[in-house]
Amino acid sequence: MGPRTGRNRGRQCRPVGLTADGRSLIAHWHGQTHAIAAPFEINRLRQRSNADFRALLAVHEAGHGLVHALLFGRAPSEIKIHVASFEGGYNAYTSRKVWSRRNLLDSICTSLAGRAAELLVFGPELSSSGAESDLRKATETAARMLRHLGHGSRVGRSDVSRDSDDNLCTDVEATNAPIEALLRTEHDRATRLMEEHRDALLALVDELINHGQVTPARFATVVGLPLGIPEDALDPYADRLASFREAGVETRRRMRA
Missing domain, CATH: 1.20.58.760 (Peptidase M41)
Structure with missing residues (x-):
């Protein structure tokens, strides 16, 4: 591992703390606080x-x-x-x-x-x-x-x-x-x-x-x-048309008989 640069020398890594209030996720770092809107409740998530x-x-x-x-x-x-x-x-x-x-x-x-x-x-x-x-x-x-x-x-x-x-x-x-x-x-x-x-x-x-x-x-x-x-199938419209056509032919045949 190479030597630390002057910018990083002496700076300690501090963990980020996370909390939630039911409406937001809150990050705590270097004495600062930042809230991120996150409308959730742990109990509701568990229930789900x-x-x-x-x-x-x-x-x-x-x-x-x-x-x-x-x-x-x-x-x-x-x-x-x-x-x-x-x-x-x-x-x-x-x-x-x-x-x-x-x-x-x-x-x-x-x-x-x-x-x-x-x-x-x-x-x-x-x-x-x-x-x-x-x-x-x-x-x-x-x-x-x-x-x-x-x-x-x-x-x-x-x-x-x-x-x-x-x-x-x-x-x-x-x-x-x-x-x-x-x-x-x-x-x-x-x-x-x-x-x-x-x-x-x-x-x-x-x-x-x-x-x-x-x-x-x-x-x-x-x-x-x-x-x-x-x-893409539809109802049997073609079959119904064929049946209607055949019924017409049969009707005309009976009328001529």
Whole structure:
């Protein structure tokens, strides 16, 4: 080791002291103090990493993933739980070019599956606040179906408006009860699907608890279900067109007979 330079000669290395007050990380060095904003609490971080929180996240996300796979015929593009952070967990799905009425209902069912899984496994008393964004998304989709896309008893568009030139039906209250009924139906369907595939649900839960994620390549093996519908697949519009064409030919044949 070479000799110390004049700048470093005689200077002692002093350790940096670190403390935290729940809002900041505080460094103490050479009699000076510097606070770095870091809004965390050790107890909350520990709570996030315990077995109860891991079980809650795993059940919730497994519910979403399983119902999506059953209804759309393919695995989610990603399922993860983040136990050691404040991010919770999430499922990621492939977007679609076209959404049929059936697709929209399946999407609502998938959105409600996390809450349905919590109710199924933990009971209503332990149903958590983690489904808030899921409920918002499901309600928005149901409202859009009935008010904007003509998938309810009304054909016209219903919406709130203050502009007389919008030419809308503003009686949105009439669709409130049908929206709630639709949500209840899809919530019940999600519950039935998970009851019928309880072993697959538990297998996903265990995979998430043990590994924190389920990749698409691993998903089918874990749940033991035949999956493989291409990501860009649509509903069978071409087959329906062919059937309609054949029915027309048969009708004309009978008329000539």
